[in-house]
Amino acid sequence: MNLQEKKTTKETLIVVIEALLLACVIRTFLFQPFTIPSGSMRPTLLVGDYLFVSKYAYGYSRFSFPFSPKFFSGRIWSAEPKRGDIVVFRHPENTSIDYIKRVIGLPGDKIQMRAGVLYINNLAVKRTKIAETKNVDLVGSIPPSGELFDSTRDLPVSVYRETLPNNISYNTFDILEEGPGDNTRVYQVPEGHYFMLGDNRDNSLDSRFSLGYIPFENLIGRANILFFSIGGDSSAWQIWRWPAYLRWERLFRFVNMKGMSFE
Numbered sequence: 001m002n003l004q005e006k007k008t009t010k011e012t013l014i015v016v017i018e019a020l021l022l023a024c025v026i027r028t029f030l031f032q033p034f035t036i037p038s039g040s041m042r043p044t045l046l047v048g049d050y051l052f053v054s055k056y057a058y059g060y061s062r063f064s065f066p067f068s069p070k071f072f073s074g075r076i077w078s079a080e081p082k083r084g085d086i087v088v089f090r091h092p093e094n095t096s097i098d099y100i101k102r103v104i105g106l107p108g109d110k111i112q113m114r115a116g117v118l119y120i121n122n123l124a125v126k127r128t129k130i131a132e133t134k135n136v137d138l139v140g141s142i143p144p145s146g147e148l149f150d151s152t153r154d155l156p157v158s159v160y161r162e163t164l165p166n167n168i169s170y171n172t173f174d175i176l177e178e179g180p181g182d183n184t185r186v187y188q189v190p191e192g193h194y195f196m197l198g199d200n201r202d203n204s205l206d207s208r209f210s211l212g213y214i215p216f217e218n219l220i221g222r223a224n225i226l227f228f229s230i231g232g233d234s235s236a237w238q239i240w241r242w243p244a245y246l247r248w249e250r251l252f253r254f255v256n257m258k259g260m261s262f263e
Helices: 003-029 239-245
Strands: 031-035 049-054 086-090 098-105 110-114 117-120 126-133 157-163 169-174 193-197 219-229
Touching: 031 219, 086 193, 098 110, 098 117
Parallel strands: none
Antiparallel strands: 031 049, 049 219, 086 098, 086 219, 098 193, 110 117, 126 157, 157 169
8 A cells, every 4th residue: 555545544534533523422412313113102203203302402411422421410501391392311210211202290290190181280281182083104003902003993093282381282192081091199290300291191101100200310302303204114224115104294394393184
């Protein structure tokens, strides 16, 4: 290898290293891509959605960094989440697992479900039925067996529009008339923690169950933009499946954007 070839190889290596460092900085401090693996946030987020999470929205904790190094505790440049934010966070007991849910309870709040209606500080959250759907791609699987929803056999799934006290609105699914989380005790959210719910109320393991309250430190970021979405249990790299399963109407949309069809 002559001197010119060595110089070219060195320059190429430097460019690759710089590109990797830039990607790491963007992923750590600005935006991180995530994919939705389960149906707990249906109909807002579907299995096969790919989204960007803003890492700077709530400041930074050790979970903001690769491998979650324990060189500091708490958060720096912190900002508290708003009620209604969709948040990616680490499981309190197993911090290797990422979850995505909606922030419902803030520190000090009292949260309860009564007959499927959400109560915050003993006041019912406005809830209006807006549609019914048998769209298999939207509904996905149904509890408790997890079998695929059969639109020819199963009853239509009710879609409700909830509006929180701060006027944040979103759609939820009510699959079961008497789901396991439709009637709960009162949950008093501790300081420094948050109460999370999935929009698919009868098919979400959230703060009503074993997930519990989420420490502020465990928050990774706020879900903002859907940049890709594909159904049919397909992956983004399976380009040959795009014509049949790509969800064109969901590309480059803000999370919680209105106007989704339930047909």
